[in-house]
Amino acid sequence: MTPATILIIPGLRDHVAEHWQTLLEAKLAPVRPVRSVPPLETDKLSCRARVEAIEREMARIDGPIIAVAHSGGVIMLAHWAQQYRRPLKGALLAAPPDFETPLPAGYPTLDVLQANGWLPVPRTRLPFPSLVAASTNDPLARLERVETMAQDWGSTLVNVGAVGHLNPASGYGAWPEAEKLIQRLDA
Numbered sequence: 001m002t003p004a005t006i007l008i009i010p011g012l013r014d015h016v017a018e019h020w021q022t023l024l025e026a027k028l029a030p031v032r033p034v035r036s037v038p039p040l041e042t043d044k045l046s047c048r049a050r051v052e053a054i055e056r057e058m059a060r061i062d063g064p065i066i067a068v069a070h071s072g073g074v075i076m077l078a079h080w081a082q083q084y085r086r087p088l089k090g091a092l093l094a095a096p097p098d099f100e101t102p103l104p105a106g107y108p109t110l111d112v113l114q115a116n117g118w119l120p121v122p123r124t125r126l127p128f129p130s131l132v133a134a135s136t137n138d139p140l141a142r143l144e145r146v147e148t149m150a151q152d153w154g155s156t157l158v159n160v161g162a163v164g165h166l167n168p169a170s171g172y173g174a175w176p177e178a179e180k181l182i183q184r185l186d187a
Contacts, residue, residue, distance in 0.1 A: 004064040004089045004186050006031040007057060011071030011097075011167075012045070012108070018168045020175035021070055028179075032057055034073075045108060047079055047117035054080045064089040066185050068178065070166065071095050071140065074132075078122040078153065088128040090185030092178065095166040096132065096149055098141035107140070123152040130155040131181050137162045 006028050008021050025031050034050075034057050054076060058065060065088050069077045074096035097103065099113050099121055113119050132150035134157055136143050143159075150157040160177060164170025 003030060004066045005061045006182065007034065007054075007061065007065050007067045008032070009034050009054060009067055009069035009073035009077055011073045018173050019070075020166065020172050020178055021068060023174055024068065024178060028182075032061060045112065045116040047076065050076045051080045051083060055084055058084075058086060066182060067091040068182065069093050071097050072099075072118075075099055075118060075121055078126070079117075081126050081128070082122040082124055085127050090128055091126070091130040092133065092181050092185060093130055093150075093153075093155060094133040094178070095135055095138055095163075096141060096146055097138075097165075098145040098149075101141075101145065104139055121149070123149070125152070125154040129185060131158050131185060132156070133158050133160045133166070133177070133181060135160060135163045135166060138165050140165055 006024070008025050008031060010019070010021055034053050067077055067088055069091060074093040077091060077093070099118050102110060110119070130153060132146060132153070132155040134143055134146040134150070136159065138146070147157055158181065163172065166172050166175060
């Protein structure tokens with residue numbers, strides 16, 4: 001049996017050196033990241049450009065795929081699934097943001113998200129198994145909103161506790177739980 005390729009889908013801020021996804025990329029095999037390549041460098045907030053980047057990477061992979069998406073990457077993957085409907089072995093959807101509610105300062109406004117194709121956030125059932133890793137104190141989404149997204153997507157909700165937004169600003173670096181959740185999807 002061919003091992004599943006892990007496809008890393010970062011959020012709006014792309015790859016961050018000490019982010020758990022970047023650390024996983026160096027640790028797991030086979031793995032492919034979705035990189036910010038043109039047109040993302042020139043049109044960084046375009047949801048369409050990011051969905052196309054996901055599709056380009058998916059097309060290069062032979063065999064089963066497990067997507068590992070964080071933050072805005074979760075929303076990108078939901079848009080991708082709605083458009084392409086390609087089956088995956090599974091997806092780990094970590095800390096999805098609530099793009100339908102105003103975000104804290106420093107993040108795109110609802111108007112900017114709308115103008116760049118992020119809204120409305122797809123709420124159709126995903127055509128593959130998925131786990132939504134939800135934080136109880138994520139500044140970008142209340143737990144209740146993430147629970148609703150998980151339910152709409154047909155995902156299993158995994159409450160990972162008070163871990164903020166699961167990023168370096170919240171103290172993550174390494175997140176060993178991610179590997180366990182990936183193994184769960186790969187079983």
